Amino acid sequence: xxxxxxxxLGCGTVGGAVLRxxxxxxxxxTARVGRPVEIAGVAVRxxxxxxxVPAHLLTTDALGLVTRDDVDLVVExxxxxxxxxSLILAAIEAGKSVVSANKALLAEDGVALHAAAAKAxxxxxxxxxxxxxxxxxxxxRESLAGDQIRRVVGIVNGxxxxxxxxxxxxxxxxxxALAEATELGYAEADPTADVDGFDAAAKGxxxxxxxFHSAVTAADVHREGIASVTATDVARAAEIGCTVKLxxxxxxxxxxxxxxxxxxxxxxxxxxxxPLAAVGGAFNAVFVExxxxxxxxxxxxxxxxxxxxxxxxxDLVAVARNRVAGAAGAGPSAYADLPARPIAETPTxxxxxxxxxxxxxxxxTVATEFARHEVSIATVRQDGHGDAATLVIVTHSAPxxxxxxxxxxxxxxxxxxxxxxxxxxxxxx
Amino acid sequence: xxxxxxxxLGCGTVGGAVLRxxxxxxxxxTARVGRPVEIAGVAVRxxxxxxxVPAHLLTTDALGLVTRDDVDLVVExxxxxxxxxSLILAAIEAGKSVVSANKALLAEDGVALHAAAAKAxxxxxxxxxxxxxxxxxxxxRESLAGDQIRRVVGIVNGxxxxxxxxxxxxxxxxxxALAEATELGYAEADPTADVDGFDAAAKGxxxxxxxFHSAVTAADVHREGIASVTATDVARAAEIGCTVKLxxxxxxxxxxxxxxxxxxxxxxxxxxxxPLAAVGGAFNAVFVExxxxxxxxxxxxxxxxxxxxxxxxxDLVAVARNRVAGAAGAGPSAYADLPARPIAETPTxxxxxxxxxxxxxxxxTVATEFARHEVSIATVRQDGHGDAATLVIVTHSAPxxxxxxxxxxxxxxxxxxxxxxxxxxxxxx
Numbered sequence: 075x076x077x078x079x080x081x082x083l084g085c086g087t088v089g090g091a092v093l094r095x096x097x098x099x100x101x102x103x104t105a106r107v108g109r110p111v112e113i114a115g116v117a118v119r120x121x122x123x124x125x126x127v128p129a130h131l132l133t134t135d136a137l138g139l140v141t142r143d144d145v146d147l148v149v150e151x152x153x154x155x156x157x158x159x160s161l162i163l164a165a166i167e168a169g170k171s172v173v174s175a176n177k178a179l180l181a182e183d184g185v186a187l188h189a190a191a192a193k194a195x196x197x198x199x200x201x202x203x204x205x206x207x208x209x210x211x212x213x214x215r216e217s218l219a220g221d222q223i224r225r226v227v228g229i230v231n232g233x234x235x236x237x238x239x240x241x242x243x244x245x246x247x248x249x250x251a252l253a254e255a256t257e258l259g260y261a262e263a264d265p266t267a268d269v270d271g272f273d274a275a276a277k278g279x280x281x282x283x284x285x286f287h288s289a290v291t292a293a294d295v296h297r298e299g300i301a302s303v304t305a306t307d308v309a310r311a312a313e314i315g316c317t318v319k320l321x322x323x324x325x326x327x328x329x330x331x332x333x334x335x336x337x338x339x340x341x342x343x344x345x346x347x348x349p350l351a352a353v354g355g356a357f358n359a360v361f362v363e364x365x366x367x368x369x370x371x372x373x374x375x376x377x378x379x380x381x382x383x384x385x386x387x388x389d390l391v392a393v394a395r396n397r398v399a400g401a402a403g404a405g406p407s408a409y410a411d412l413p414a415r416p417i418a419e420t421p422t423x424x425x426x427x428x429x430x431x432x433x434x435x436x437x438x439t440v441a442t443e444f445a446r447h448e449v450s451i452a453t454v455r456q457d458g459h460g461d462a463a464t465l466v467i468v469t470h471s472a473p474x475x476x477x478x479x480x481x482x483x484x485x486x487x488x489x490x491x492x493x494x495x496x497x498x499x500x501x502x503x
Numbered sequence: 504x505x506x507x508x509x510x511x512l513g514c515g516t517v518g519g520a521v522l523r524x525x526x527x528x529x530x531x532x533t534a535r536v537g538r539p540v541e542i543a544g545v546a547v548r549x550x551x552x553x554x555x556v557p558a559h560l561l562t563t564d565a566l567g568l569v570t571r572d573d574v575d576l577v578v579e580x581x582x583x584x585x586x587x588x589s590l591i592l593a594a595i596e597a598g599k600s601v602v603s604a605n606k607a608l609l610a611e612d613g614v615a616l617h618a619a620a621a622k623a624x625x626x627x628x629x630x631x632x633x634x635x636x637x638x639x640x641x642x643x644r645e646s647l648a649g650d651q652i653r654r655v656v657g658i659v660n661g662x663x664x665x666x667x668x669x670x671x672x673x674x675x676x677x678x679x680a681l682a683e684a685t686e687l688g689y690a691e692a693d694p695t696a697d698v699d700g701f702d703a704a705a706k707g708x709x710x711x712x713x714x715f716h717s718a719v720t721a722a723d724v725h726r727e728g729i730a731s732v733t734a735t736d737v738a739r740a741a742e743i744g745c746t747v748k749l750x751x752x753x754x755x756x757x758x759x760x761x762x763x764x765x766x767x768x769x770x771x772x773x774x775x776x777x778p779l780a781a782v783g784g785a786f787n788a789v790f791v792e793x794x795x796x797x798x799x800x801x802x803x804x805x806x807x808x809x810x811x812x813x814x815x816x817x818d819l820v821a822v823a824r825n826r827v828a829g830a831a832g833a834g835p836s837a838y839a840d841l842p843a844r845p846i847a848e849t850p851t852x853x854x855x856x857x858x859x860x861x862x863x864x865x866x867x868t869v870a871t872e873f874a875r876h877e878v879s880i881a882t883v884r885q886d887g888h889g890d891a892a893t894l895v896i897v898t899h900s901a902p903x904x905x906x907x908x909x910x911x912x913x914x915x916x917x918x919x920x921x922x923x924x925x926x927x928x929x930x931x932x
Contacts (some may be wrong), residue, residue: 102651102839105836106840151794206514211643212638213641215641216820216821218638218817219821220815220816220819221816222531233723258555287534364813365814366520366636366812367804368807370638372799372800372801374796374798374799375796380797381829384794386649388645390649401828401829404828409535410531
């Protein structure tokens, strides 16, 4: 049988694992696809750094490789926007189906890439771009295709989850936990993409696009990282039976002018009884609420060469089968075309901890500020100590702008000596 | 646009929910499928019992309905072997794609049904047959198609999980917890299918077939129910940091004559730190271990009209899209054709609790029985009380036959006054 030929773009941790798995599972892949699957070439920048790859496969001419007549499928595991975008577009225009693990590119330019794939009648799959090995995009796209998804809440970045888990376990501050994560290899030398939430925001955009059949890009995602999370925040969370997680939250929000989509990435307190609270260390998990299906959770390894390669190979088998069948699969649709709602108008809940002077009427003063901004208080706890006291307040749901305006106003109240912790709260009933 | 016409077989809890969702989501389904989806008829036994269904759709002639020229797709939610099998085969032979929620039928006759579908060039999908709303079969079939699945361990029966959860919470015995479950509607009037593990065994057969690309039927599954689980078993489990769950375990087992597949359903102790241990009440969860992907877990509602209907509709969208595209999807393959291994030869681990006379040498006597059967002991705990003592033993892995022979032999040892608890242990490192 004529083999299907695959061009591999990039040969780092993930690419190397893809190469190895394709070789190891050759017989199984043949059985599953219906034809043998063969690596036709591997494009890298520095061929001399890849002694593990047969020399005749290596090339620096990525564009030449993806447009080669004998290449059927392209696997892109370079990452980043360029040259990945140009190469994928060139591959698509040359009639090749593409499997990518590139969250940044899909979150920025998914619409254009999908349009190109649809026009060329080829597949563009990217299960590996979100939550590594966890089968997630396919269930969202296909298994839940007959349902209405209301919310998707994910722990989709292992580095920040490791740091927050360690802060909770040891009482350490952010810097200390980050240093440990870097030393153990859980954080990169430049941790910005993870710590500042860029990685999670890209994944949030991809999840929201598929869940809500709407074009959501990374620019639509409100993004806050974990660098400002303090040991106090983590301790306060524990006091109210919560734990701090960096969440990517994608919601369908009703409004006067119809529904919209709100996507945000920020640290939040969630109850320890919530299924996501137990997701520790470098694991990922995504919680989905759908109209008919109810609550679902998907859990597994979110990163690493082998787990990510597993997701790439699942897609590779799918696009290869489609190629053998002579038809591309159904692409995602954006028919619902819901607009993105800015964070200011998105309903959220806050936990606020204040140091206040222990004088009569301070609670009334504070409560008045909340009321003035039309923010309703759910619970308040007051702990006196000497001439000072701590107020711990959890609000009901209100537009985020009203909540942040309340905090700004509280900072100006004379009886408030300090705002010691502010974090959003998710998953409380 | 010409609508795709669906014949619905059965209109109980699930069928009613399918009917409602198809109507409610008509616009979304049209957008997702590319053509409107319309119910062409509903076959029921007693039309007078379905005032909620438009009268012109109701028919008692199920065979006539599924073979009608204008019907494109068939949804079967009758359950049971006959008449479901004959109707599905008739539909397939008439060129209709079929979506089914029928675990008993798929577990008994999946091979023949798939062969018929392949021959006719139509789809046969059945996501709803295992773990209700949880997207599971599609991830196993497709997302993990490039990986090697080693183990699938599932809590796939909500009734037994509810009963065992209540036994753990209240200290109640099995009969008492079953009575409560029946009263609350979590158990059916005749709970045999759930309590004796038939339901879980059917699901285990379906999971193993897909995970290991081999034909596994319900008859290949070793099955033990939960009726013999005692309050003592549950208490003993807690003492060693475990909880008792009814598990469906599907494993790839190496052997001298090559690999085989071992599928078994039985109550087992699992550590409370295992992700499956926290799955309480009527929820389902399935834990998957794959070579490259590592550990994955899928969690959600395993039963109920709406959740099951969500899975049915996901399949309906998939087969409808395939119909619009003019091609059937890839069916599951059984190319690996691994033989089923009997429970006697399957490696398992036991927890055994013995009441023994507190005389010198009793531990040596007991240990000798284990050694005689080549069963290695992992841990042993001895609690003395008066002239008696309790021995709690956890074994290492050994062929199940050796373990059960050891237990039988221990019952004959004079110093052993009673074997108070025997349960398999899973998930210990």
